[in-house]
Amino acid sequence: MSLVVQKYGGSSVADLERIRHVASRVRRYFLEGHRLVVVVSAMGKTTDALLAMAQELHPFPPEREVDVLLATGEQVSIALLSIALFAQGVPSIALTGGQAGIITTDVHTKARILRVEVERIFRHLNEGKVVIVAGFQGVTESGDITTLGRGGSDTTACALAAALRADVCEIYTDVAGVFTADPRIVPEARKIPRISYDEMSEMASLGAKVLQLRAVDFSRLYRVRVHVRSTFFEEEGTWVEEVENMEEVKVRAITHSLEVVKVVLLGVPDEPGVAALILRTLADFSVSLDMIIQSEGREGKKDIAFVIPREDEGKVRRALEDLQKILSFEGVKFDEDVGKVSVVGAGVANDPRIAFRMFDTLARCGVNIDMISTSNLRISCLIPKGRVEESVRALHKTFISDSEVILREGS
Ligand code: ASP
Numbered sequence: 001m002s003l004v005v006q007k008y009g010g011s012s013v014a015d016l017e018r019i020r021h022v023a024s025r026v027r028r029y030f031l032e033g034h035r036l037v038v039v040v041s042a043m044g045k046t047t048d049a050l051l052a053m054a055q056e057l058h059p060f061p062p063e064r065e066v067d068v069l070l071a072t073g074e075q076v077s078i079a080l081l082s083i084a085l086f087a088q089g090v091p092s093i094a095l096t097g098g099q100a101g102i103i104t105t106d107v108h109t110k111a112r113i114l115r116v117e118v119e120r121i122f123r124h125l126n127e128g129k130v131v132i133v134a135g136f137q138g139v140t141e142s143g144d145i146t147t148l149g150r151g152g153s154d155t156t157a158c159a160l161a162a163a164l165r166a167d168v169c170e171i172y173t174d175v176a177g178v179f180t181a182d183p184r185i186v187p188e189a190r191k192i193p194r195i196s197y198d199e200m201s202e203m204a205s206l207g208a209k210v211l212q213l214r215a216v217d218f219s220r221l222y223r224v225r226v227h228v229r230s231t232f233f234e235e236e237g238t239w240v241e242e243v244e245n246m247e248e249v250k251v252r253a254i255t256h257s258l259e260v261v262k263v264v265l266l267g268v269p270d271e272p273g274v275a276a277l278i279l280r281t282l283a284d285f286s287v288s289l290d291m292i293i294q295s296e297g298r299e300g301k302k303d304i305a306f307v308i309p310r311e312d313e314g315k316v317r318r319a320l321e322d323l324q325k326i327l328s329f330e331g332v333k334f335d336e337d338v339g340k341v342s343v344v345g346a347g348v349a350n351d352p353r354i355a356f357r358m359f360d361t362l363a364r365c366g367v368n369i370d371m372i373s374t375s376n377l378r379i380s381c382l383i384p385k386g387r388v389e390e391s392v393r394a395l396h397k398t399f400i401s402d403s404e405v406i407l408r409e410g411s
């Protein structure tokens with residue numbers, strides 16, 4: 001008898017019909033004898049709608065109150081799913097994040113899970129119930145409701161799977177798995193049958209929305225096998241797990257993000273300690289940056305540019321106002337008309353030809369590269385937003401579609 005954690009995303013529980021469908025899938029596993037913990041997201045676009053209401057009242061609503069509001073979305077879905085299971089004769093119990101023992105930091109709207117107190121979940125499992133847990137939320141030590149960042153139900157599921165030592169964490173979604181590129185942009189993109197934690201982690205941090213980054217990091221840390229698959233079809237999806245011989249495939253996927261903003265601080269004093277001060281200020285606002293570059297100094301000044309997630313733009317503006325009180329600089333520019341394209345794969349770092357072919361592919365499209373960053377597992381370029389889709393298609397052709405042709409012809 002295995003212990004399975006299943007997570008159903010917002011589109012899988014978008015209406016009562018779909019909730020019934022999820023209930024019958026859960027029922028089938030239950031009747032097969034599995035012990036089941038089921039994590040659900042808010043129905044459809046509920047979270048967006050709640051957030052929009054808050055922002056209509058104030059452009060920067062207080063984050064603690066935002067969490068109280070957003071957590072209601074998942075509370076609706078757990079209750080409805082539990083009722084749907086009752087209707088199908090399956091014993092179940094719906095728990096909020098706090099009731100399920102998910103204890104988090106107090107960084108509202110972006111809290112991190114500190115620990116999971118698993119006794120209550122195990123108690124209900126031992127009573128023979130399916131345990132349904134609200135995704136995306138937890139409570140602080142002092143009992144305040146928190147949320148884990150957009151897409152956080154994935155993290156709830158992977159954290160529970162780790163804490164409960166589950167045999168598998170199944171992420172049910174409206175796509176069939178993890179693809180070599182976004183199939184809405186690249187029609188010939190393929191499902192990846194197996195992918196390593198490291199590659200999945202890069203993809204998530206670079207904009208692939210199929211799995212939240214922290215969910216991947218949890219599974220990697222605790223070696224939880226994750227199976228990303230479709231709610232609507234039975235076929236196998238993508239396994240995220242330890243993969244040996246990763247070198248065989250140099251480029252695993254082309255990932256992109258339109259949700260980035262370039263920030264340039266102009267005329268910053270060219271002195272030791274300045275970059276540290278800027279980064280510390282942004283860290284205090286828990287903003288994560290990517291692609292930091294600074295220009296050559298001129299007359300004791302330089303420019304510093306970096307890329308931030310679009311959702312952090314408001315915070316960065318406020319952080320920089322704070323910074324201006326202690327550091328004099330000439331001005332700030334925000335450029336929203338940018339996007340990021342990345343080539344991801346375990347073999348990227350070992351083969352300098354990959355960088356060359358990436359830049360060459362973009363050059364052939366006439367796309368100008370603004371900033372570049374690399375890691376062991378990826379090369380990313382910041383380019384004009386309007387050119388992202390065609391660049392993704394061209395890069396997919398260069399690195400994935402065409403190299404498959406070569407492999408086939410060579411064999
Ligand atoms: N409902 C939350 C969101 O829309 C969490 C999730 O779906 O995972 O971001």
Ligand code: MG
Binds near residue numbers: 009010041151152
């Ligand atoms: Mg999601």
